Amino acid sequence: xxxxxxxxxxxxxxxxxxxxxxxxxxxxxxxxxxxxxxxxxxxxxxxxxxxxxxxxxxxxxxxxxxxxxxxxxxxxxxxxxxxxxxxxxxxxxxxxxxxxxxxxxxxxxxxxxxxxxxxxxxxxxxxxxxxxxxxxxxxxxxxxxxxxxxxxxxxxxxxxxxxxxxxxxxxxxxxxxxxxxxxxxxxxxxxxxxxxxxxxxxxxxxxxxxxxxxxxxxxxxxxxxxxxxxxxxxxxxxxxxxxxxxxxxxxxxxxxxxxxxxxxxxxxxxxxxxxxxxxxxxxxxxxxxxxxxxxxxxxxxxxxxxxxxxxxxxxxxxxxxxxxxxxxxxxxxxxxxxxxxxxxxxxxxxxxxxxxxxxxxxxxxxxxxxxxxxxxxxxxxxxxxxxxxxxxxxxxxxxxxxxxxxxxxxxxxxxxxxxxxxxxxxxxxxxxxxxxxxxxxxxxxxxxxxxxxxxxxxxxxxxxxxxxxxxxxxxxxxxxxxxxxxxxxxxxxxxxxxxxxxxxxxxxxxxxxxxx
Numbered sequence: 001x002x003x004x005x006x007x008x009x010x011x012x013x014x015x016x017x018x019x020x021x022x023x024x025x026x027x028x029x030x031x032x033x034x035x036x037x038x039x040x041x042x043x044x045x046x047x048x049x050x051x052x053x054x055x056x057x058x059x060x061x062x063x064x065x066x067x068x069x070x071x072x073x074x075x076x077x078x079x080x081x082x083x084x085x086x087x088x089x090x091x092x093x094x095x096x097x098x099x100x101x102x103x104x105x106x107x108x109x110x111x112x113x114x115x116x117x118x119x120x121x122x123x124x125x126x127x128x129x130x131x132x133x134x135x136x137x138x139x140x141x142x143x144x145x146x147x148x149x150x151x152x153x154x155x156x157x158x159x160x161x162x163x164x165x166x167x168x169x170x171x172x173x174x175x176x177x178x179x180x181x182x183x184x185x186x187x188x189x190x191x192x193x194x195x196x197x198x199x200x201x202x203x204x205x206x207x208x209x210x211x212x213x214x215x216x217x218x219x220x221x222x223x224x225x226x227x228x229x230x231x232x233x234x235x236x237x238x239x240x241x242x243x244x245x246x247x248x249x250x251x252x253x254x255x256x257x258x259x260x261x262x263x264x265x266x267x268x269x270x271x272x273x274x275x276x277x278x279x280x281x282x283x284x285x286x287x288x289x290x291x292x293x294x295x296x297x298x299x300x301x302x303x304x305x306x307x308x309x310x311x312x313x314x315x316x317x318x319x320x321x322x323x324x325x326x327x328x329x330x331x332x333x334x335x336x337x338x339x340x341x342x343x344x345x346x347x348x349x350x351x352x353x354x355x356x357x358x359x360x361x362x363x364x365x366x367x368x369x370x371x372x373x374x375x376x377x378x379x380x381x382x383x384x385x386x387x388x389x390x391x392x393x394x395x396x397x398x399x400x401x402x403x404x405x406x407x408x409x410x411x412x413x414x415x416x417x418x419x420x421x422x423x424x425x426x427x428x429x430x431x432x433x434x435x436x437x438x439x440x441x442x443x444x445x446x447x448x449x450x451x452x453x454x455x456x457x458x459x460x461x462x463x464x465x466x467x468x469x470x471x472x473x474x475x476x477x478x479x480x481x482x483x484x485x486x487x488x489x490x491x492x493x494x495x496x497x498x499x500x501x502x503x504x505x506x507x508x509x510x511x512x513x514x515x516x
Contacts, residue, residue: 004235004414033144035141037505045408053071053075054104055067059093059094059454060092060094060097062113062114063113065107065115066096066097067095067137068106068136068137069096069102069137070096070134072131072134072137073091073096073099075133075391076130076133077091079128080322081128082128083127083191084125084368085125085126087124087126088100088101088121088124097116097312098119100117100139101120101124101396102116102118102122103118103119103120103142104117105117105118105141115139116137117139117141117142118140118141118142118143119137119143119145120376122144122145122147122168123145123148124145124387125147125148126149127143127147127148127149127150128149128150128155129150130150130155131155132155132156132340133157134155134158135155135156135157135158135159135160135161136157137161139165140161140162140163140207141164141455142164142165142166143164143166143190144168144270145168145169146168146170146192147170147172147174148172149169149172149173150173150174150271153172153179154169154173154174154181154182156181156229156460157476158181158182158185158359159181159185162185162186162187165187165482166190167182167190167192168190168192169192169193169196170192170196171195171216171334172195172196173197174196174230176199176200177199177201178193178202178203178206179193179202179329180203182205183205184207188209189211190211190213191211192212193211193215193216194216194217194219194238195217196218197219197305198221198222199219201222201223201224202221202225202226202466203226204227204228206226206232207226207232208228208232210302211234212233212234212235212236213235214234214236216239217238217239217242218237218240218241218242219241220242221242221243221264222242222244222245223246224246224250225244226249227450228249228317229249229251229252229255230250230252231254232255232257233255233311234255235256235258236259236261237260237482238262238351239262239263239266239409240265240266241263241264241266242267243267244263244267245268246268247269247270247271247273247468248270248272248273252276252279253275253276253279255279256279256280256281258279258281258282259282259284261279261284261285262284262286263286264286264288264289264310265288265290266289266290267290267291268287268290269291269292270292270293270386271293271294271295271297271386272292272294272311274297274298274299275299275305276297276299276300276303277297277299277301278299279303280302280304280305282302282303282306283306284306284307284308285306285308286308286310287311287314288312288313288334289314291315292311292316293384294316294384295316295384296318296319296340297319297426298310300323300324300325300327301321304327305328305329306327307330307331307332308330308331308332309333311335311338312334312337312338312358313338314337314338315379316335316338317338317379317382317384318341318342319341319342319343320340320347320359321344321347322344322345322346322347324347325343325347325350325355325357326328326351330355331354331355331356333356333358334357334358334364335357335358335359335362335437336360336361337360337361339362339363339371339376339379340359341361341362341364341376342400343362347359363376363379367492387466426506448459457498
């Protein structure tokens with residue numbers, strides 16, 4: 001054990017000693033920490049959250065909430081490996097509300113007590129991971145740590161942050177499946193997970209939450225969108241730069257409050273749903289760089305608020321109609337790199353001088369920068385049936401087929417096992433039947449182990465020491481004697497109030513990743 005601790009200490013020394021290493025935790029290190037924390041979360045998910053702290057009795061705190069907050073920040077510091085901007089350098093002493101990135105407000109249930117209401121460490125380039133002790137800050141309304149180098153997973157103890165309103169984890173090194181603890185935050189309105197390494201599928205429960213903004217772009221998600229997608233009340237949804245597959249669910253027509261929807265750079269297939277025309281509050285719609293087929297939906301002519309419409313880099317065919325090009329607020333319209341073969345007059349000669357249409361790389365006659373006839377002919381002449389164009393993972397059926405009252409296809413169950421094979425007799429005419437290949441191994445949900453990296457326990461800091469007997473109530477501060485060190489145990493049995501709402505204005509940040 002002592003050898004492992006020394007190796008871990010030397011690893012940290014190497015990070016602090018070489019600037020190039022401090023700027024970029026290598027992927028092996030990140031993966032090792034993630035695996036370790038995934039293992040810990042699986043082992044302790046059913047255990048009570050009880051943590052042990054040691055607080056210098058010489059410190060004086062205005063109230064028990066700030067005493068606990070002090071202990072939480074000291075524990076978090078222990079799992080922060082690098083702070084090149086010295087953002088947390090003043091996390092010392094009893095004045096917790098003066099710490100960089102920490103914001104205090106009056107407590108929701110006690111206006112005479114101050115409490116930690118927000119944490120904002122954006123753009124700190126801090127490396128480390130999230131201490132589970134952060135779940136003790138139950139008065140948090142805002143948690144922003146974008147543009148850092150935090151890795152691992154989101155602690156399950158975050159489920160105790162019952163009034164958290166904004167959660168921004170973007171532009172970090174988090175990995176593993178979608179952090180399901182997010183689904184347990186009842187007051188959450190703003191969720192930003194973009195520019196991380198989350199993978200797998202989005203849980204259907206995400207779209208039943210009362211979220212206003214969902215950013216999951218630039219991760220490694222790779223599944224169809226759940227059919228209850230339309231239950232979401234979000235005004236902004238960004239799914240771009242992942243590996244999403246299948247059709248856009250027709251339930252999207254229920255999202256009447258949707259203003260911005262970006263699905264670019266994925267693997268969506270099938271036709272653009274006609275139901276998109278029911279989203280009359282849309283200002284931005286981007287389906288570029290997917291595998292969409294068929295024609296432009298007639299319903300697009302109802303998008304009276306649309307300002308930017310991008311359907312470029314797909315396999316769409318047919319004509320682009322006047323009713324779309326003349327939409328009153330449309331200024332930026334891209335149909336580039338498709339197979340459209342006709343523009344109606346308003347698209348050829350726009351009525352608005354500021355209207356811009358990008359029509360290159362199509363099949364338009366008498367237009368420059370178009371595809372060749374050899375490329376166009378096979379696609380333009382190919383009939384498209386949108387009912388069967390979209391294959392999802394439910395037996396390869398389209399969403400229309402799933403909702404159809406017609407009887408199911410007879411080939412829905414796996415074929416019966418063949419009878420016991422008979423020893424084949426020599427037969428010179430047909431070639432011998434090849435052996436049946438074994439089925440592919442199941443997908444592994446956890447990330448693969450890094451090449452040439454030490455085992456996870458070497459890199460991961462030791463977990464918090466568990467208390468043998470869980471204590472459900474925090475001990476009241478005993479009498480303080482100068483020079484004495486007090487020993488405190490905090491549990492999650494006590495909540496310091498609910499209903500606290502600290503108002504923050506939403507702002508939609510740029511899609512461009514910062515701090516690369």
